[in-house]
Amino acid sequence: MEPSCEEALELVPWVVNATASAEEQCGLYRHIAGCRACRTEFVQSVVLQRRLTRAVQALPTGGVRPVTELAGPLTSLVEALGGPAIVAQAVRQAIELPRTRPALTVNIPLVATVRVGT
Protein backbone atom coordinates (compact mmCIF):
# COMPACT_ATOMS: atom_id res chain seq x y z
CA MET A 1 0.00 0.00 0.00
CA GLU A 2 1.31 3.41 -0.87
CA PRO A 3 1.84 5.72 2.10
CA SER A 4 0.22 9.14 2.38
CA CYS A 5 2.42 12.25 2.30
CA GLU A 6 2.49 12.34 6.08
CA GLU A 7 3.44 8.68 6.33
CA ALA A 8 6.01 9.11 3.59
CA LEU A 9 7.68 12.00 5.38
CA GLU A 10 7.78 10.00 8.58
CA LEU A 11 9.58 7.23 6.69
CA VAL A 12 12.15 9.47 5.05
CA PRO A 13 14.86 9.44 7.79
CA TRP A 14 14.66 5.66 8.15
CA VAL A 15 14.90 5.01 4.44
CA VAL A 16 17.81 7.44 4.21
CA ASN A 17 19.64 5.70 7.08
CA ALA A 18 18.79 2.30 5.57
CA THR A 19 16.98 0.88 8.60
CA ALA A 20 13.44 0.90 7.17
CA SER A 21 12.01 -2.45 6.10
CA ALA A 22 12.07 -3.42 2.43
CA GLU A 23 8.31 -2.88 2.33
CA GLU A 24 8.55 0.61 3.83
CA GLN A 25 11.35 1.48 1.45
CA CYS A 26 9.34 0.34 -1.58
CA GLY A 27 6.31 2.25 -0.35
CA LEU A 28 8.29 5.45 0.01
CA TYR A 29 9.96 5.09 -3.37
CA ARG A 30 6.59 4.50 -5.02
CA HIS A 31 5.24 7.58 -3.29
CA ILE A 32 8.07 9.93 -4.18
CA ALA A 33 8.07 8.76 -7.78
CA GLY A 34 4.74 10.56 -8.10
CA CYS A 35 4.96 13.26 -5.40
CA ARG A 36 7.36 16.07 -6.04
CA ALA A 37 7.09 17.66 -2.56
CA CYS A 38 8.04 14.47 -0.75
CA ARG A 39 10.74 13.76 -3.32
CA THR A 40 12.30 17.12 -2.50
CA GLU A 41 12.21 16.29 1.22
CA PHE A 42 13.85 12.96 0.53
CA VAL A 43 16.64 14.47 -1.53
CA GLN A 44 17.20 17.17 1.09
CA SER A 45 17.49 14.49 3.74
CA VAL A 46 20.11 12.62 1.78
CA VAL A 47 22.08 15.86 1.51
CA LEU A 48 21.56 16.50 5.22
CA GLN A 49 22.94 13.08 6.04
CA ARG A 50 25.97 13.66 3.80
CA ARG A 51 26.72 16.98 5.43
CA LEU A 52 26.27 15.70 8.97
CA THR A 53 28.45 12.68 8.36
CA ARG A 54 31.14 14.75 6.70
CA ALA A 55 31.17 17.14 9.64
CA VAL A 56 31.34 14.28 12.15
CA GLN A 57 34.18 12.69 10.22
CA ALA A 58 36.09 15.97 10.39
CA LEU A 59 36.08 15.72 14.20
CA PRO A 60 39.17 14.33 15.88
CA THR A 61 39.18 10.81 17.21
CA GLY A 62 39.84 10.15 20.87
CA GLY A 63 43.30 10.12 22.36
CA VAL A 64 42.35 7.16 24.51
CA ARG A 65 43.95 3.83 23.83
CA PRO A 66 43.35 0.60 25.66
CA VAL A 67 46.03 -1.17 27.53
CA THR A 68 45.19 -4.68 28.50
CA GLU A 69 47.29 -7.04 30.51
CA LEU A 70 46.29 -10.43 31.70
CA ALA A 71 46.32 -11.75 35.22
CA GLY A 72 48.60 -9.60 37.21
CA PRO A 73 48.69 -7.06 39.97
CA LEU A 74 48.70 -3.39 39.04
CA THR A 75 52.46 -3.23 39.23
CA SER A 76 52.82 -5.61 36.29
CA LEU A 77 50.46 -3.48 34.29
CA VAL A 78 52.62 -0.47 35.05
CA GLU A 79 55.74 -2.40 34.20
CA ALA A 80 54.16 -3.33 30.92
CA LEU A 81 53.64 0.35 30.32
CA GLY A 82 57.27 0.99 31.18
CA GLY A 83 56.29 3.74 33.59
CA PRO A 84 57.65 4.95 36.92
CA ALA A 85 55.79 4.95 40.24
CA ILE A 86 53.87 8.10 39.44
CA VAL A 87 52.36 6.27 36.46
CA ALA A 88 51.27 3.47 38.77
CA GLN A 89 49.30 6.01 40.74
CA ALA A 90 47.66 7.43 37.60
CA VAL A 91 46.80 3.98 36.32
CA ARG A 92 45.43 2.96 39.71
CA GLN A 93 43.09 5.95 39.61
CA ALA A 94 42.15 5.36 35.99
CA ILE A 95 41.01 1.82 36.57
CA GLU A 96 39.71 2.19 40.08
CA LEU A 97 36.43 0.33 40.48
CA PRO A 98 33.49 1.48 42.58
CA ARG A 99 34.11 0.99 46.26
CA THR A 100 30.88 -0.90 46.70
CA ARG A 101 32.25 -3.76 44.64
CA PRO A 102 34.52 -6.38 46.12
CA ALA A 103 38.18 -5.73 45.47
CA LEU A 104 39.62 -7.06 42.26
CA THR A 105 41.37 -10.33 42.57
CA VAL A 106 44.67 -10.78 40.83
CA ASN A 107 43.20 -13.25 38.38
CA ILE A 108 40.83 -10.80 36.81
CA PRO A 109 42.32 -9.16 33.74
CA LEU A 110 43.27 -5.61 34.32
CA VAL A 111 42.00 -3.16 31.83
CA ALA A 112 42.93 0.44 31.66
CA THR A 113 42.75 3.13 29.10
CA VAL A 114 45.72 5.38 28.89
CA ARG A 115 45.78 8.73 27.23
CA VAL A 116 48.45 9.14 24.63
CA GLY A 117 49.69 12.28 23.00
CA THR A 118 48.06 15.51 23.99
Added chain:
Amino acid sequence: MGTGEERLLKRIAAGESPAMRDLHETYADRLFRYALLRTRDRQLAEDVVQETMLAAWRSASAYRGASSVSTWLFGICRHKVADALRRCPQAETRPLPEAVAGDASAIEFWETFDHLQPDDRELLLLVFHYGFSQREIGQIMDVPVGTVKSRTFYARRRLQALLQGRS
Protein backbone atom coordinates in the same frame (compact mmCIF):
# COMPACT_ATOMS: atom_id res chain seq x y z
CA MET B 1 21.68 -12.61 16.76
CA GLY B 2 24.59 -14.93 17.65
CA THR B 3 26.90 -12.46 15.98
CA GLY B 4 30.63 -12.04 16.16
CA GLU B 5 29.91 -9.13 18.46
CA GLU B 6 28.12 -11.38 20.91
CA ARG B 7 31.00 -13.80 20.88
CA LEU B 8 33.28 -10.86 21.54
CA LEU B 9 31.28 -9.94 24.63
CA LYS B 10 31.36 -13.53 25.85
CA ARG B 11 35.14 -13.44 25.56
CA ILE B 12 35.23 -10.19 27.50
CA ALA B 13 33.00 -11.66 30.17
CA ALA B 14 35.34 -14.63 30.32
CA GLY B 15 38.20 -12.28 31.02
CA GLU B 16 40.02 -12.25 27.70
CA SER B 17 41.98 -9.03 27.46
CA PRO B 18 42.46 -9.10 23.68
CA ALA B 19 38.68 -9.13 23.37
CA MET B 20 38.52 -5.94 25.39
CA ARG B 21 41.07 -4.39 23.08
CA ASP B 22 39.00 -5.46 20.06
CA LEU B 23 35.90 -3.85 21.53
CA HIS B 24 37.86 -0.67 22.13
CA GLU B 25 39.25 -0.66 18.61
CA THR B 26 35.82 -1.12 17.10
CA TYR B 27 33.93 1.41 19.17
CA ALA B 28 36.17 3.92 20.95
CA ASP B 29 36.29 6.46 18.14
CA ARG B 30 32.57 6.26 17.41
CA LEU B 31 31.78 6.72 21.08
CA PHE B 32 34.33 9.50 21.42
CA ARG B 33 32.80 11.61 18.66
CA TYR B 34 29.33 11.09 20.09
CA ALA B 35 30.58 12.07 23.55
CA LEU B 36 32.47 15.04 22.12
CA LEU B 37 29.37 16.37 20.39
CA ARG B 38 27.36 15.92 23.56
CA THR B 39 29.85 17.33 26.08
CA ARG B 40 31.64 19.77 23.73
CA ASP B 41 34.83 19.12 25.60
CA ARG B 42 37.63 16.84 24.52
CA GLN B 43 38.74 15.96 28.02
CA LEU B 44 35.22 15.21 29.22
CA ALA B 45 34.61 13.10 26.12
CA GLU B 46 37.76 11.07 26.70
CA ASP B 47 36.73 10.47 30.30
CA VAL B 48 33.28 9.38 29.15
CA VAL B 49 34.76 6.84 26.72
CA GLN B 50 37.06 5.49 29.42
CA GLU B 51 34.18 5.13 31.84
CA THR B 52 32.01 3.52 29.16
CA MET B 53 34.65 0.92 28.32
CA LEU B 54 35.25 0.09 31.97
CA ALA B 55 31.52 -0.21 32.59
CA ALA B 56 31.18 -2.45 29.53
CA TRP B 57 33.98 -4.67 30.77
CA ARG B 58 32.44 -4.92 34.22
CA SER B 59 28.97 -5.72 32.93
CA ALA B 60 29.79 -7.84 29.87
CA SER B 61 28.72 -10.98 31.71
CA ALA B 62 25.27 -9.46 32.27
CA TYR B 63 24.77 -8.80 28.55
CA ARG B 64 21.86 -10.93 27.38
CA GLY B 65 21.72 -10.02 23.74
CA ALA B 66 18.43 -8.13 24.05
CA SER B 67 20.01 -5.35 22.00
CA SER B 68 22.94 -5.24 19.60
CA VAL B 69 26.36 -4.62 21.11
CA SER B 70 26.57 -1.14 19.61
CA THR B 71 23.14 -0.26 20.98
CA TRP B 72 24.17 -1.56 24.38
CA LEU B 73 27.43 0.42 24.33
CA PHE B 74 25.77 3.64 23.21
CA GLY B 75 23.21 3.16 25.98
CA ILE B 76 26.02 2.94 28.53
CA CYS B 77 27.83 5.87 26.96
CA ARG B 78 24.70 7.97 27.05
CA HIS B 79 24.43 7.41 30.80
CA LYS B 80 28.07 8.38 31.24
CA VAL B 81 27.47 11.55 29.21
CA ALA B 82 24.49 12.35 31.45
CA ASP B 83 26.72 11.91 34.53
CA ALA B 84 29.34 14.21 33.01
CA LEU B 85 26.70 16.82 32.14
CA ARG B 86 25.35 16.71 35.68
CA ARG B 87 28.83 17.56 36.92
CA CYS B 88 29.23 20.21 34.23
CA PRO B 89 25.73 21.38 33.22
CA GLN B 90 26.80 24.32 31.04
CA ALA B 91 28.87 22.05 28.79
CA GLU B 92 26.00 20.97 26.59
CA THR B 93 25.03 24.47 25.56
CA ARG B 94 28.43 25.89 24.67
CA PRO B 95 29.62 25.95 21.08
CA LEU B 96 31.85 23.22 19.79
CA PRO B 97 35.47 24.41 20.25
CA GLU B 98 36.94 25.51 16.92
CA ALA B 99 40.00 23.40 17.64
CA VAL B 100 37.93 20.26 17.18
CA ALA B 101 35.22 21.44 14.81
CA GLY B 102 37.13 20.67 11.60
CA ASP B 103 37.37 22.61 8.34
CA ALA B 104 35.39 25.69 7.31
CA SER B 105 32.43 23.78 5.94
CA ALA B 106 32.23 21.60 9.06
CA ILE B 107 32.41 24.68 11.30
CA GLU B 108 29.59 26.27 9.33
CA PHE B 109 27.56 23.10 9.64
CA TRP B 110 28.04 22.89 13.42
CA GLU B 111 27.07 26.54 13.82
CA THR B 112 23.76 25.77 12.17
CA PHE B 113 23.35 22.47 13.99
CA ASP B 114 23.88 24.23 17.32
CA HIS B 115 20.67 26.17 16.85
CA LEU B 116 18.81 22.95 17.62
CA GLN B 117 18.01 21.83 21.14
CA PRO B 118 20.54 19.33 22.53
CA ASP B 119 17.90 16.56 22.44
CA ASP B 120 17.27 17.12 18.74
CA ARG B 121 20.98 17.18 18.00
CA GLU B 122 21.51 13.89 19.75
CA LEU B 123 18.62 12.25 17.98
CA LEU B 124 19.69 13.41 14.52
CA LEU B 125 23.22 12.20 15.16
CA LEU B 126 21.97 8.77 16.13
CA VAL B 127 19.72 8.57 13.09
CA PHE B 128 21.73 10.15 10.32
CA HIS B 129 25.31 9.58 11.32
CA TYR B 130 25.26 6.43 13.41
CA GLY B 131 22.43 4.87 11.43
CA PHE B 132 20.49 3.34 14.30
CA SER B 133 16.96 2.05 13.71
CA GLN B 134 13.86 3.36 15.48
CA ARG B 135 13.92 0.41 17.84
CA GLU B 136 17.63 0.79 18.61
CA ILE B 137 17.26 4.49 19.34
CA GLY B 138 14.31 3.68 21.57
CA GLN B 139 16.60 1.33 23.49
CA ILE B 140 19.49 3.78 23.66
CA MET B 141 17.33 6.73 24.77
CA ASP B 142 14.90 4.62 26.74
CA VAL B 143 11.79 5.98 24.98
CA PRO B 144 9.01 4.28 23.01
CA VAL B 145 9.46 3.76 19.27
CA GLY B 146 6.50 6.05 18.52
CA THR B 147 8.28 8.86 20.35
CA VAL B 148 11.46 8.26 18.38
CA LYS B 149 9.49 8.42 15.14
CA SER B 150 7.65 11.63 15.87
CA ARG B 151 10.60 13.41 17.46
CA THR B 152 12.79 12.51 14.48
CA PHE B 153 10.14 13.80 12.10
CA TYR B 154 10.15 17.23 13.75
CA ALA B 155 13.88 17.39 14.48
CA ARG B 156 14.72 16.67 10.85
CA ARG B 157 12.35 19.37 9.66
CA ARG B 158 13.83 21.88 12.08
CA LEU B 159 17.37 21.15 10.90
CA GLN B 160 16.25 21.24 7.29
CA ALA B 161 14.71 24.67 7.82
CA LEU B 162 17.88 25.94 9.48
CA LEU B 163 20.08 24.62 6.68
CA GLN B 164 17.78 26.13 4.08
CA GLY B 165 17.84 29.44 5.88
CA ARG B 166 21.60 29.52 5.56
CA SER B 167 21.98 28.65 1.93
